[in-house]
Amino acid sequence: MGQLSLKNVIKTFGKFEVVKGVNLDVGEGEFVVFVGPSGCGKSTLLRMIAGLEHTTGGDIVIDGKRVNDLPPVRRGIAMVFQSYALYPHMTVFENIAFPLRVEGAPAQVISEKVEAAAKILHLESRLQQKPGMLSGGQRQRVAIGRAIVRAPEIFLFDEPLSNLDAALRADMRIELTKLHKQLGATMIYVTHDQIEAMTMADRIVVLNAGYIAQVGAPLELYHKPQNLFVAGFIGNPRMNFLPAICTGVSDAGVEVEVMGQRLSLPVAPRPGIGGASLTLGIRPEHIAPGTGEAVVRVIPSVVEHLGQQTIGYAAVPGREDSFCFVLPGTRAIEDDKPFDAGFAAADCHLFDADGQAFERRVDMTTLSVPVGG
């Protein structure tokens, strides 16, 4: 129970197409995170799943049943709004009890369920207060409480933590992950925050302008982005892109010339790419000072010393976005002094002129979190 499928889902507002054909299967108990730039249609997609927004085209199927025309309750879905949407005139107890009151549940059942929810969310001592007296994190927990009393099979969250400060967000993130384990329900979660996406998701759905750019486990998106968009979107600071020319194809991979140096990249070759102009991607955190199979000399204009990391930004001739490198620890690097950025061919990503990635030959089992003991 709690299995969701989107089949070529489309949403248009008037003439304006916002969601342009989304296909997605979400398994029971899965935690799926939608990410994407602002305005790409995440909230719209979520609201269609919730039943708040009419679906212009395609089917939304929950547990094998087409639910396009059912109201939210009949879909077995609960949603937590970004803005909490608490009933300000009711106490926390009544807020959490609201869905049960609507159902007409007996008072005994209501107080049991509300107390159970309050216990999970550590709100026991707040039950008689009004939302106006609570902190942001507590309000968010009340909103979650209102969602869990109905015991829905699918939870929808629209940027639930974006109004909270960084510390509280980290706490709530952990609590939500715990909650997911405890309830075992399917959760679909929209966020802007990369850390939330990477840490909480079983799978991440990257949306771009109404399309799904890629679906995959967090580390899969990080190590094997299928296109330039995902490569640039996942990872912070974002991946560096350098222009490259294909000079040849071998069994070992694709040979390219980048900034006057030759590299043999271990990626799946495609026929007929000799001489094509490609894009090479290298993540800032894969750059080491001075050494490497390729070395690019850059002059950082800004260097940030974070203690844990040293981050530099440099202009690259002929490219608008700056070249960024992240070095572990505190390094003696000064701005406006030349820096030799070295990197290994194995860490590089390669994209064709359409922005599609050449599949990297990396062993995902060595790159993902080890399973079992």
Next chain:
Amino acid sequence: MALFRDENTPMIDRYRWWEVAGIYAGIFAFLFFLLAPFLEGFLVSLRPLSQLFTSPYRFIPENGSFEAYSGVFERLPNFWRFVFNSFLISTAVTVAVLLLVVPAAYAFARFSFRGMAPVLGAFLAVSMFSGAVLLIPLFRLMRTLGLLNTYWAMIIPGVAFLIPSAIWLLRTYMMRIPVELNEAAYMDGASQFYTFRRVILPIASPGIVVVAIMTFIGAYSQQFVFALTFNSKTEYMPLPIGLFAFFGKQEVVWNQLMAAAFMGIAPAVIIIFFLQRYLVGGLTAGAVK
């Protein structure tokens, strides 16, 4: 704005002594201008009739008394009846307006439907006509419906003329209630009506109280025109018409007139003070953000 400062007064609320003096002088001048007629009316009610036309005119009455107040009841044995009528009419108007306007304002605030803008515009246009302009058509309407010389003749036009401004006022208030609350209630399975009753109405209650006060005052002051034209029965007369009894053929009994006016207004003022306690702000605190 805090004029009296203690050590906790924020900087933005601190004034120099001459600023404070200026502010008080301004408040005093304004209030005096506003309240002087009432003050004089009250002083008039305190003095004997013979003293009213002495010259030079004296503001402060000599040997003032409350005699005129008891005199009201001699000249006007029906006085309380008139007050009751005034109240009955205004209360009925207020109740009717609220019953009609609260759902209507909600609909105008939350739903968008074809013809909404013209209807709202028409409401504004209607309220630009004063009742007096429409007296003749209204009279014919009342006569056709057989409502002349009943309470209805004073209640129905009152309701009609007070609805537009009430709708505009309450609609604005309701539009400020976040839509997410409706959506959340919908997600929780509540019907439109349930949401309206359990979520929107309680949050809108300060707005509803404001509309109730405005409507009550409006009905109180507006009933004169309708009562004068549509009713000739003494037992249905509201207070403003009843006060005509003090206008004699030769002279006007000013002191009793004023006394009656003050006694007539007093209950309304008391009710409004009572309603004001429900005008609490910040009811949406904690709803969103």
